[in-house]
Amino acid sequence: MVKRNTRQKRIIMDAVCSLDHPSATAVYERVQAIDPKISRSTVFRVLSDEAAAGKLLRLHINGTDDRFDPTLTSHCHIRCRVCGKVEDIMTDIATDMSSDIEGSHGYSVEYCDVVFYGICPDCKDKTNSVQTA
Amino acid sequence: MVKRNTRQKRIIMDAVCSLDHPSATAVYERVQAIDPKISRSTVFRVLSDEAAAGKLLRLHINGTDDRFDPTLTSHCHIRCRVCGKVEDIMTDIATDMSSDIEGSHGYSVEYCDVVFYGICPDCKDKTNSVQTA
DNA sequence: TATATAATAGGATCAAATCCTAATAAGGGG
DNA sequence: CCCCTTATTAGGATTTGATCCTATTATATA
Numbered sequence: 015m016v017k018r019n020t021r022q023k024r025i026i027m028d029a030v031c032s033l034d035h036p037s038a039t040a041v042y043e044r045v046q047a048i049d050p051k052i053s054r055s056t057v058f059r060v061l062s063d064e065a066a067a068g069k070l071l072r073l074h075i076n077g078t079d080d081r082f083d084p085t086l087t088s089h090c091h092i093r094c095r096v097c098g099k100v101e102d103i104m105t106d107i108a109t110d111m112s113s114d115i116e117g118s119h120g121y122s123v124e125y126c127d128v129v130f131y132g133i134c135p136d137c138k139d140k141t142n143s144v145q146t147a
Numbered sequence: 148m149v150k151r152n153t154r155q156k157r158i159i160m161d162a163v164c165s166l167d168h169p170s171a172t173a174v175y176e177r178v179q180a181i182d183p184k185i186s187r188s189t190v191f192r193v194l195s196d197e198a199a200a201g202k203l204l205r206l207h208i209n210g211t212d213d214r215f216d217p218t219l220t221s222h223c224h225i226r227c228r229v230c231g232k233v234e235d236i237m238t239d240i241a242t243d244m245s246s247d248i249e250g251s252h253g254y255s256v257e258y259c260d261v262v263f264y265g266i267c268p269d270c271k272d273k274t275n276s277v278q279t280a
Numbered sequence: 281t282a283t284a285t286a287a288t289a290g291g292a293t294c295a296a297a298t299c300c301t302a303a304t305a306a307g308g309g310g
Numbered sequence: 311c312c313c314c315t316t317a318t319t320a321g322g323a324t325t326t327g328a329t330c331c332t333a334t335t336a337t338a339t340a
Contacts, residue, residue, distance in 0.1 A: 018286055018337050038327075053289045058328060060287095074207040076260065079327060090244075092254055103248060111223075111240055112263065119236060120268035121225055127209065129260045130245065135253035151306050151317055171296075186320045191297060193318095212296060 022052050026060045027084075030070060035081040035091070035100040075100060075129055090128035096137035103130070155185050159193045160217075163203060168214040168224070168233040208233060208262055223261035229270035236263070 029044040030036060036044070042057040061082055065072040071083040075093055081100055083091075090103040112123040133141070162177040163169060169177070175190040194215055198205040204216040208226055214233060216224075223236040245256040266274070 016286090020287065020337070022288070051289075053291095055290075055329075056288055062328085072209065074209050076205065076207045092248060092252065092256070094254070095257070101252070103252065105244075105247075107240075107244055108261075111238075111261070114238075114240075115225060115236060115263055115265075119225065119234070120271075121227070121263065121265040122271060123225070123263050123265040124228070125264040127260070127262045127264075128241075128244070130248055130254070130256050131258040131260070132248075132254040132256040138253075138255060149317090153306070153318065155319070184320075186322095188298075188321075189319055195297085 022049075022056050023060050025049060025052065026057055027064070027069075030061070030082050031084050035073065035083055035102075037079045037081055039079065041082065073100070073127070073129070076131065088126075090130065092130040092132065092134075094134035094137055095131055096133055096141075099134060101134070155182075155189050156193050158182060158185065159190055160197070160202075163194070163215050164217050168206065168216055168235075170212045170214055172212065174215065206233075206260070206262070209264065221259075223263065225263040225265065225267075227267035227270055228264055229266055229274075232267060234267075 025045055025048055026041060029041045029048075033040055033044060038058050038061050041061065042054055045052050045057055061070065061072075064070045065082065068086070069084075071086065073081040073083055073091060075081055075091065077095075078093075078098065083102075085102060087104075088106050088108055090105055090108065091100055092103055093100045108126040108128050112126055115121055115123050158178055158181055159174060162174045162181075166173055166177060171191050171194050174194065175187055178185050178190055194203065194205070197203045198215065201219070202217075204219065206214040206216055206224060208214055208224065210228075211226075211231065216235075218235060220237075221239050221241055223238055223241065224233055225236055226233045241259040241261055245259055248254055248256050
């Protein structure tokens with residue numbers, strides 16, 4: 015008996031998928047709304063375990079707590095420094111970079127995190143309307 | 148009177164420069180060895196302030212606490228998952244990527260973090276010698 | 281269905297980071 | 311060169327994301 019498919023685990027994974035790059039706390043709040051009996055430690059443990067098992071990505075993004083991402087294909091992220099939103103960027107540039115690094119630095123590269131920081135179109139629009147008002 | 152050049156600040160910045168991508172705690176320990184009267188909160192505050200002022204980079208790297216880097220020119224990082232070492236990779240690929248993102252996603256990109264994870268040449272050698280032994 | 285044990289609930293605990301306030305000292309003005 | 315304003319620090323309290331601990335629960339196999 016290796017791994018059990020528990021109700022808690024299903025609810026937690028559903029929450030990750032239905033939210034947008036949520037933090038563990040955000041997942042916990044969503045899960046609480048569905049079943050208040052599910053404990054914080056279960057949420058943190060399941061997220062950690064699933065990330066360690068490669069079922070989720072665990073993202074370290076400047077200025078926020080860790081985020082979780084069910085999208086496993088190679089991609090980048092971008093965070094708006096105004097509204098805090100994190101978005102996927104489906105590009106595979108990192109793969110080319112990884113092989114460059116292998117050659118030039120002698121590392122075996124296993125994984126690559128690329129995070130852009132900036133201002134999203136929505137927040138740019140808002141800033142502009144304030145300026146022109 | 149805008150900003151003061153204090154002895155504590157000088158010691159802390161020297162420590163960051165003499166260490167290799169140190170965490171705040173590593174800086175604190177180095178600083179303690181020089182002057183045990185300098186408090187932990189001063190170290191954390193100075194590092195945060197200098198990072199916010201753009202005098203240092205603050206790196207969020209998976210599986211470790213924040214690291215600080217006095218190198219301000221655009222570059223990437225790589226972390227060995229065996230020994231934990233963090234190295235600079237002086238490449239400017241991120242700049243090209245940033246302008247791509249501006250075009251395709253409408254963001255104003257201000258900054259980009261690129262972190263590779265893998266195994267450094269030293270740790271690879273050790274692994275090999277164990278295997279062949 | 282019975283049972284061995286993986287997984288959870290809930291609280292305790294840990295550590296990085298921040299906050300608070302009286303005391304200190306940097307550095308510009310006189 | 312010294313004084314005075316106030317930015318900065320020391321030191322401890324506090325916050326918070328995350329992990330750990332243990333009795334209890336419930337999954338999945340025989």
